[in-house]
Amino acid sequence: MKQQNFINGKWLTGEGYKRDIINPSTEEILETVYEASSKQVNQAVDAAQAAFDQGIWNSDPLLRAKTLQKIADKLETQSEEFAVIETENTGKPIREARLDIEDTVGCLRYYAQLIKQQKAEEITQWDGSISQVRNVPIGVCALIVPWNFPLLLGMWKIAPALAAGNTIVFKPSEVTPLSMIKMTEIIDESGMPEGVFNLLLGDGKAVGEKLVIHQNVSKISFTGGTETGKAINEQCSRTFKRVSLELGGKSPLLIFDDAELNLAVEWAIFGAFFNQGEVCVASSRILVEEKIYPALLEKLVEMTKNISLGDPLLDDTEMGPLVSENHLKKVESYIQTGLKEGATLVTGGKRIKEKGYYMTPVIVTDVTSEMDIVQEEVFGPFCVIQTFKTEAEAISLANGTKFGLAAGVLSADVVRAERVAARIQAGTIWINSYHTPFVNAPWGGFKQSGLGRELGPQGLASYSEPKHINVTQQVNKLGWYSS
Template identity: 45%
Template structure:
């Protein structure tokens, strides 16, 4: 397959202004699966102008919430209708298993349905007034023009977390998907058009972060930036957004601890530790890559992990027996390899993995073996940095206090897990763990009505849930004096 795909600006499908294109590569075999427009700052400015016009002079922001609700719900229906095509595109684009991509499509439709249901539920709040014969109320209004920048690991899922609440609350937007995985986002914009979203309300610009993303961050006609991605880029966006004090919603990843006490259900904890890391080859911001295990079960736990990892099936995401696909690109594969080399130099021990596979059938893809490091300490880069690959580091602890201290020893604070059958102990740990989400006897579970986001350098703001909806609104206080009188002050 080698398709040409365009951008969507002001209700029209258009090529890049200067005619540039980019080949999209299948990470399983490096085949070119599509050729898409490669926009730049000029395309971004055109999209911003369209979104600004649609917000300032169009009807979408003042469209009754029930009508926006119906359109957002229609997008969910169209995603369900086309879920097989979307799942196929997502797996071609990212290399993940098609079974995982099918599950993503169900979740994505659920996100649009959830925010459609919320669209007409907030009619404002009456508050007490100190003045007789008056009305004082608080309402929420759309922020305005929203720049939305999504990552390559879960292209359409992350897009849905931004698109659905922005549309439901009456904003206009410009979305920039990752330049290496844009295909499902392009497809969902076809569905947005089919659902009846007015021209200029939702715009799609394809291109690199240093051109398209930079223009969104710098441009004073953009009122909000919602970004999911790496911490280095997130800091640059924060600096650029200061030009007009944009609102920011940033999800900047994590180095997530998974704490296992000796009294946990051993087999389930082992299974979930594997699931928590090796889905999508560890390319998940909430992956439980820091395994922190009580000392008296450490060796047995590591041995159980190793035995399970030996049986992993790597391969084409479209093969039914494939459990783990490739990494996203040659560049990212080299980054993961470098982290493994660094971990070895720092004194960590490779219990299994630590190299590319030698299977001839995998040589054309960006594959890396699932890797477990033992003898790890918190001063190691392999423990502190987000490698974003199929790597687990294992640390030991003896006491509850030590477990919590290790779990919090990170600049990140996105998510974490605690495994124990002592619920009182679990609650004590959770109360002290500085993360936006903490699971007890589970890992990596999320759903649309629970907020998602991090503490510390994992980001600012929340996605999903009512808080995710509120990110796309401004709060306004309205005071009405029903019986005005002269003050006679002057």
């Protein structure tokens, strides 16, 4: 089907680049898509602006709540179909994709309910006037997401942006657009006014950059690499365009010597290799107290070698292929970088099939904090192991990168774990678990891991502007001037 862009309530054939979407497990073409042209970018923004100006969507919170709930219900009935699409497009195991769809439904329902809880604040002032403080929508929001969680990360932006009353131009990754095309079919059937939601296919150069600089886009929300985020932030600063950025990570998992060894190993593997390690919060730095390092490393390597790597559509597969040939080569290049820096490759890094972008998960030791493989985000099944002797050293290592997205602490002493967590510079910190996002709690990073927060009430607030209206019931004599 060529009509894969959705503008002003109509499906249109893209007038830009023609791209084959590849199944990373088989290297076969899943679909050919036709991406948007510059003209169509302008059309989508114009449609979103017209829908915002019309005021139907932004003035009716009950319509917004009802529509988001309707979309959630429809998605839930098609959850398995969406999970298969997500697995075939990204390579993630089907059991992970099912969780993604479940969480996507939950996100929609959370913001549908949160709409109903929003009330204007009234403050009685000293002069008897009433100050009304309302959260109002920003306007046209351009939402740009990466390829690793196409539907879920998309909905983390779409649901609160719509809930707040904004209109949207949405750009999925050019590598994994298929689930959002399907999702747009549900949105199209939901009764949402024309122009409120628009879908554009294309890459950052052809579509993303044009959205960032468009004068009628009032906010950019971007999830992706830190360098791209810097460029977006610089561009938006020129016109004070609102911007939210969820960027890179190099997240540490601290394992203290009182942690139960087998459980610690299981959580370390889950933290590092879930979704092939293609996760912004992956615990790609495992920090281990020196006393238990030999025993933990032995078990870690053993369990890593036993990970079931194969066809992601099979229920018992634990790890699938990386998303693309180019990305696989990038991860391989970091192995060579690490070896040149003097690190030791303990296990992994091998391609296992003639077809598909499969790589065995990588564990690297004998690293120092100055190494590129410790400082840079690899975004694949690649983790480095460091040791520490004291709590203070563990905290210093944890904070020793430019990133601050997430962290984890495993310890039987929860008081100590909380003390350590308080000193780690990260937006989300798990104690005795890892990875789970909670839709009612904020998600985002410190330092160069981004600006702003998604999820929770903070996620809704990020798509709103506070407006203060001060009301005096009648005009009174001022008496300020002498005449």
